[in-house]
Ligand SMILES: Nc1nc2c(c(=O)[nH]1)N[C@H]1C(S)=C(S)[C@@H](COP(=O)(O)O)O[C@H]1N2
């Protein structure tokens with residue numbers, strides 16, 4: 636058994652090395668550390684990894700498998716590290732799929748829409764969201780583009796919010812639609828995690844436009860692109876809504 640496992644792992648590593656050699660830098664960046672042990676999936680997918688299409692297909696099969704493994708490994712009770720005020724990154728970086736000069740601010744009289752598998756579909760004003768008990772936390776945000784930064788976000792514990800809207804927490808996904816046409820979605824266990832916050836403030840101030848006014852879902856258990864800013868609508872569903880980057884090949888689970 637042990638020997639077979641060793642051979643299996645060695646074989647995986649060789650396949651992965653070949654994939655790495657063949658693919659371009661952006662694809663390589665998408666292959667997180669966690670994907671490394673999944674090389675055998677390329678084999679199981681029946682691809683000969685000798686042209687771009689088959690490599691693309693193998694990577695996609697690995698990524699879907701990676702989603703499932705990350706889902707199994709996710710421990711809802713494990714907390715991400717938190718930091719002290721003197722460790723805050725200043726200034727905190729801005730990032731979006733466009734430049735900082737193109738920020739489209741959300742309207743001041745904004746209302747949050749709620750839809751899908753929830754009992755109460757009423758819109759929420761910012762004042763109503765501020766009336767729910769607020770908590771804050773200092774965590775590290777990690778972007779796959781190669782930077783990380785420590786920030787302080789405050790707002791509503793997302794599981795509290797889901798309870799208030801009567802969300803079906805047996806459903807598989809929570810999806811987000813944003814003012815800048817960005818969209819993403821997360822698994823329900825992450826939505827219910829104690830450190831997942833629907834944030835309304837950054838560094839104790841109203842969330843600035845660049846960091847996602849009126850709100851950003853902040854999850855220290857997920858990579859940057861899974862943390863939607865400028866949220867306009869939240870919905871609960873059993874059909875995976877995908878995401879802006881996820882639909883272009885980023886791993887959907889996006890945990891770390
Ligand atoms: N609405 C929206 N949310 C988004 C993005 C975006 O382009 N639009 N980019 C994501 C990515 S890739 C990162 S790293 C973080 C950046 O958040 P920040 O500007 O607060 O640092 O926002 C995420 N959420």
Ligand SMILES: [Mo]
Nearest residue numbers: 778779859860
């Ligand atoms: Mo990012």
